[in-house]
Amino acid sequence: MPVVALKEYVGVARDRVENFNGKQLVYASWDHHLLFAAPFLLCLAPQTTFAELLETALKPLLQADPDAAAIDWHAVQWLKGNQPWVPNFDASLVANGISHKDQLRFKTPGLNTICAVS
Amino acid sequence: MDMKTANKKMSAKDKYRLLTRDLSWEPSYRTEEEIFPYLAYEGLKIHDWNKWEDPFRLTMDAYWKYQAEKERKFYAIIDAHAQNNGHLNITDARYLSALKIFLQAISPGEYAAHKGFARAGREFRGVGTQVACQMQAIDEIRHAQTQIHALSNYNKFYNGFHAFADQRDRIWYTSVARSFFDDAMSAGPFEFMIAIGFSFEYVLTNLLFVPFMSGAAYNGDMATVTFGFSAQSDEARHMTLGLECIKFMLEQDPDNLPIVQGWIDKWFWRGFRVLGLVSTMMDYMLPKRVMSWREAWEIYGAENGGALFKDLARYGIRPPKGWDDAEAGIDHMSHQFMLGLYQWSFGTSFHAWIPSDEDLQWLSAKYPTTFDKYYRPRWEHIKKLEAAGTPFKNYGLAKLCQCCQLPTVFTEPADPTLICHREVEYKGDKYHFCSDHCMSIFDNEPEKYIQAWLPMPALFQEPTNGDLGAWMDWVSLKDGQDNGDFADSQDRRNFEMWRGMATSNQ
Amino acid sequence: MSTVFIALQTNEETRPIIEAIEMDNPEAVVNREPAMVKINAPGRLVIRRETIEEQLGRSFDMQELNINLITLSGNVVEDEDSLTLTWGN
Structure with a gap:
């Protein structure tokens, strides 16, 4: 049962993509880098290229971590929706299959200055 | 020697029968279903409402008498507090952050509980239940009022105190407590009772109020000790109501067990997440600490909750599904949370700070297996950034859990170095969670939780559309006054100046 | 045996009540914390009106306990003569 109710009940999702003025949400997080307390919430146009996402949205947020400067962006391992995934840097979010509220994760093995890795 | 007066009073049992049970009547021209339309749809089977027992057998006349006495005691102290500059007697102004969070997140919850119990008192059928719910409804509004008045x-x-009511609706961290109560109030009356009466009042309220009041006592805050105690004196009755309620449901029909167990699983976890805020208060925000969050959990969570669930095992009830994961999170949650509150303090209507060396030492001692390994290095790095003149602010807004609405700061149960990522797809949209338990609550009633108003995604929608300044105006947050690091706050400067004036002749 | 407990505010009204509880419950452990007294007992704790009245030197209504009560743990049975807290196992 999708909800316990007296009669048929259909909810309205609050965070539908139409509500974001033509943009979409993307979540991004850097595994084992917990100086940043939670995954970042980014709000971007779907035409944004993946390279732009990195340069203009993500990289500025990562500066506070001492490992940030050492990231080799072409060597990092990506997950999308918790599944291994390879981005095309020059393609847009849409072309990369990054839809509204997708979660991207990236791993940088060997970089663990602040956070011990279990 | 004192003479005992002859006891002419009715026995408590007789009085309770006359003043409570006797208030009900059998409907004659409307059906029971018409009068109590919400009793059946949750699936609970009740055969005899008269089996409801109120162990305190409190009647309305006695209720008013004792509540009036509590109010007199409360206002005597509040007056003294105001007349004697009680606000300068607290240990130091860091303590105020705990009060601000309480006022913004918890006091509105008292008001919500008032509304919920007023409704439950109408929707339940048995008169014992109705009267107990009505008393609790009055208690809860009294709590909201005395807290707001004291603060x-x-x-x-x-x-940071000035806009608590707006902030209850609009700022991000308060939505955690708000959604908890909204979820309970939009459920049926039986689930509401398990949510608030049992899980929150019985299992968790001790973890909120007892450490909070002791914290106030340790930190010289007479006003809060007083409203805390005044409220807490009602809690024993609420807890007992919650416990009686669950026993009643379980005794009425064996088919009720799986439904009740499901609610216990859900509401234990939701309550536990709300209490995350309390963990930061105990471990970080009290200048003079009472005990660690871990120690409070041992006494009021593990020991007391353990005894309760052992007792309920005779009905077939087992401890909540999330119990072990909660236990595993105890040594981590306050640190994960406080690190978040610090880096997002540009968006909080209270101050956060970097713990002093002495505080870090205390945390190491209280959390010997986790703090130095996982959390101290982060604080040390943040301290370095501060010393370099580039204090750490995380302007990447946080991903929130669709169920508990907290930033997803929590790590995998088996790996404290990795954030717990959980997501599901429902009707073509993705939803994210902080934990397996929040995800399973969603899975059980997705049509309810897709409607959640999550403050971080909301910031990019109407009316603020991603403009942080416009958002601050919208949430009544005065930038540079209400928010940011305690170290250079107006609150700190003023407190130190006024205290200096109060303790010297300069 | 699970621990039952009751916590009362520290004040002049509760001092004789706490003394009465100690007299009636030799196994009880009294923890005095700031502004609060928490009394633990293994499995069962009983609070008797008569003992309280002897300590207070006046008659006492068990429901007066409500005024200074902070919290408790255990199944509650109350009548005009006593309040008992128990855990079944």
């Missing part, structure tokens, strides 16, 4: 004395002098 209004602080609002005369300090930032």
Whole structure:
């Protein structure tokens, strides 16, 4: 049962993509880098290229971590929706299959200055 | 020698029968289903409402008498607090952050509980239940009022208190407590009772109020000790109501067990997440600490909750599904949370700070297996950034859990170095969670939780559309006054100056 | 045996009540914390009106306990003569 109710009940999702003025949400997080307390919430146009996402949205947020400067962006391992995934840097979010509220994760093995890795 | 007066009073049992049970009647021209339309749809089977027992057998006349006495005691102290500059007697102004969070997130919850119990008192059928719910409804509004009144004395002098009601609706961290109560109030009356009466009042309220009041006592805050105690004196009755309620449901029909167990699983976890805020207060925000969050959990969570669930095992009830994961999170949650509150303090209507060396030492001692390994290095790095003149602010807004609405700061149960990522797809949209338990609550009633108003995604929608300044105006947050690091706050400067004036002749 | 407990505010009204509880419950452990007294007992704790009245020197209504009560743990059975807290196992 999708909800316990007296009669048929259909909810309205609050965070539908139409509500974001033509943009979409993307979540991004850097595994084992917990100086940043939670995954970042980014709000971007779907035409944004993946390279732009990195340069203009993500990289500025990562500066506070001492490992940030050492990231080799072409060597990092990506997950999308918790599944291994390879981005095309020059393609847009849409072309990369990054839809509204997708979660991207990236791993940088060997970089663990602040956070011990279990 | 004192003479004992002859006891002419009715026995408590007789009085309770006359003043409570006797208030009900059998409907004659409307059906029971018409009068109590919400009793059946949750699936609970009740055969005899008269089996409801109120162990305190409190009647309305006695209720008013004792509540009036509590109010007199409360206002005597509130007056003394105001007349004697009680706001300068607290240990130091860091303590105020705990009060601000309480006023913004918890006091509105008292008001929500008032509305919920007023409704439950109408929707339940048995008169014993109705009267107990009505008393609790009055208690809860009294709590909201006395808390707001007591803390209004602080609002005369300090930032961050002035817009608690707007912030309850609009700022991000308060939505955690708000959604908890909204979820309970939009459920049926039986689930509401398990949510608030049992899980929150019985299992968790001790973890909120007892450490909070002791914290106030340790930190010289007479006003809060008083409203805390005044409220807490009602809690024993609420807890007992919650426990009686669950026993009643379980005794009425064996088919009720799986439904009740499901609610216990859900509401234990939701309550536990709300209490995350309390963990930061105990471990970080009290200048003079009472005990660690871990120690409080041992006494009021593990030991007391353990005894309770052992007792309920005779009905077939087992401890909540999330119990072990909660236990595993105890040594981590306050640190994960406080690190978040610090880096997002540009968006909080209270101050956060970097713990002093002495505080770090205390945390190491209280959390020997986790703090130095996982959390101290982060604080040390943040301290370095501060010393270099580039204090750490995380302007990447946080991903929130669709169920508990907290930033997803929590790590995998088996790996404290990795954030717990959980997501599901429902009707073509993705939803994210902080934990397996929040995800399973969603899975059980997705049509309810897709409607959640999550403050971080909302910031990019109407009316603020991603503009942080416009958002601050919208949430009544005065930038540079209400928010940011305690170290250079107006609250700190004022407190130190006024205290200096109060303790010297300069 | 699970621990039952009751916590009362520290004040002049509760001092004789706490003394009465100690007299009636030799196994009880009294923890005095700031502003609060928490009394633990293994499995069962009983609070008797008569003992309280002897300590207070006046008659006492068990429901007066409500005024200074902070919290409790255990199944509650109350009548005009006593309040008992128990855990079944």
